[in-house]
Amino acid sequence: MVVDELTDAAVDRAFHALGDATRRDILRRCVQDDSSVSRLAAAYPMSFAAVQKHVAVLERAGLVTKHRRGREQLVRTDPDAVQRARQALDQLELAWRERVDRMSQLLAQTPDAPGPDPPESMENHPRRGPNR
Amino acid sequence: MVVDELTDAAVDRAFHALGDATRRDILRRCVQDDSSVSRLAAAYPMSFAAVQKHVAVLERAGLVTKHRRGREQLVRTDPDAVQRARQALDQLELAWRERVDRMSQLLAQTPDAPGPDPPESMENHPRRGPNR
DNA sequence: CTCATCTACAACCATTTGGTTGTACGTTAG
DNA sequence: CTAACGTACAACCAAATGGTTGTAGATGAG
Numbered sequence: 001m002v003v004d005e006l007t008d009a010a011v012d013r014a015f016h017a018l019g020d021a022t023r024r025d026i027l028r029r030c031v032q033d034d035s036s037v038s039r040l041a042a043a044y045p046m047s048f049a050a051v052q053k054h055v056a057v058l059e060r061a062g063l064v065t066k067h068r069r070g071r072e073q074l075v076r077t078d079p080d081a082v083q084r085a086r087q088a089l090d091q092l093e094l095a096w097r098e099r100v101d102r103m104s105q106l107l108a109q110t111p112d113a114p115g116p117d118p119p120e121s122m123e124n125h126p127r128r129g130p131n132r
Numbered sequence: 133m134v135v136d137e138l139t140d141a142a143v144d145r146a147f148h149a150l151g152d153a154t155r156r157d158i159l160r161r162c163v164q165d166d167s168s169v170s171r172l173a174a175a176y177p178m179s180f181a182a183v184q185k186h187v188a189v190l191e192r193a194g195l196v197t198k199h200r201r202g203r204e205q206l207v208r209t210d211p212d213a214v215q216r217a218r219q220a221l222d223q224l225e226l227a228w229r230e231r232v233d234r235m236s237q238l239l240a241q242t243p244d245a246p247g248p249d250p251p252e253s254m255e256n257h258p259r260r261g262p263n264r
Numbered sequence: 265c266t267c268a269t270c271t272a273c274a275a276c277c278a279t280t281t282g283g284t285t286g287t288a289c290g291t292t293a294g
Numbered sequence: 295c296t297a298a299c300g301t302a303c304a305a306c307c308a309a310a311t312g313g314t315t316g317t318a319g320a321t322g323a324g
Contacts, residue, residue, distance in 0.1 A: 012153055019148035020282090021140060024220075031227045038300055050283055052302075057281095071291040071300050079228040082221055088156075089218040095163045096211040152312090170270055182313055184272075189311095203270050203321040 007088075010062065014085045017061035022046075023054050030064060031077040040075065139220075142194065146217045149193035154178075155186050162196060163209035172207065 017023055022044060029035055029043070041051040055075055058064045062081045067074045149155055154176060161167050161175070173183040187207055190196045194213045199206045 008153060011156070012151055014151075015147050016151035018221075019144060019146075019151050021144055022282095024143070027224060028227060031224055032231055036300075046282090047284065048301085049285080049303085053282070073301065077224070077228065079225060082224045082228070086218055086221040086225070089150075089214055089221070092159060092163055092209070092214045093211060093218070095160060096209065096214070099164055154312095168270075178312090179314060180271085181273085181315080185312075205271065 011085070011088050013061040014063060014081065015088075017057050017063055018085065020054070020057075022051075023058055026051075026054060026058060026075070027063060027077050027082075030075045031079070034067070034074040034076045036069075036072040036074055038072070143217070143220050145193040146195060146213065147220075149189050149195055150217065152186070152189075154183075155190055158183075158186060158190060158207070159195060159209050159214075162207045163211070163214075166199070166206040166208045168201075168204040168206055170204070 018027075025044075026040055029040065037052055037055055038048065040055070041048040044051055055064065055066070058075075059066060062078060064075050064077050067076060150159075157176075158172055161172065169184055169187055170180065172187070173180040176183055187196065187198070190207075191198060194210060196207050196209050199208060
């Protein structure tokens with residue numbers, strides 16, 4: 001499986017595209033109804049070309065596709081791409097859960113563990129003694 | 133609840149922070165084990181200051197927090213923030229599902245009528261007839 | 265105390281980004 | 295056909311980004 005090639009630069013582009021409020025709004029509009037670029041442009045306080053660029057960013061990120069209808073160009077959100085981005089975040093959450101598991105395990109196997117010591121306890125007393 | 137204030141500029145920062153491979157890697161490292169900034173810096177082919185800036189971006193986005201331990205500064209991923217970003221994507225997927233539902237409904241309620249004329253019909257037949 | 269380490273931050277530079285305007289092209293309406 | 299519309303794209307600009315180096319402040323080790 002050479003699927004790994006996609007996921008690095010592609011995730012870059014996807015998150016970068018999502019990091020702008022205007023582009024997220026375009027996504028929201030187009031996920032509900034396909035919209036032509038000019039109709040989108042009318043909805044924002046910027047030039048047509050600016051909106052066109054935003055759509056281009058979303059398209060390069062694979063988040064939307066364009067489809068001709070007459071002289072218009074309809075923009076459509078790709079829900080698969082959205083889910084792909086979500087998976088990247090899911091992985092982070094999974095890793096966190098693994099970490100918590102490891103910590104719980106360490107605590108459990110502590111022999112004379114007297115009480116519910118928070119996991120940070122070992123790295124949390126900076127020996128803030130009488131210095132200063 | 134004025135929770136809406138957060139979600140706009142904050143989501144901007146979060147996705148922007150996630151839009152860089154180095155920063156995502158930092159997140160992955162720190163979600164598994166807290167790591168000092170200098171230890172992180174040693175892991176990447178760039179200067180200490182550059183890594184420091186990346187951490188600052190992640191911190192402003194609320195994705196990590198820093199905790200002093202002696203002369204080190206430990207970086208820790210905030211799993212809640214990751215989940216918040218995920219929710220933003222979940223909303224998009226939800227909207228898509230609603231759209232599909234609406235479409236299915238339209239299809240379902242179409243009897244065997246030859247010309248189902250919804251209000252949108254006027255902008256929907258491009259009259260791609262025998263012209264050209 | 266002194267020294268090495270870790271961090272913070274300013275100044276600077278090249279590149280990218282997000283916006284503008286202007287021009288050109290394809291398609292549909294009359 | 296011409297005119298109007300929707301789009302594409304180039305050129306340009308200010309601001310942000312991602313990197314560098316250099317300097318200075320805290321903190322722990324010896």
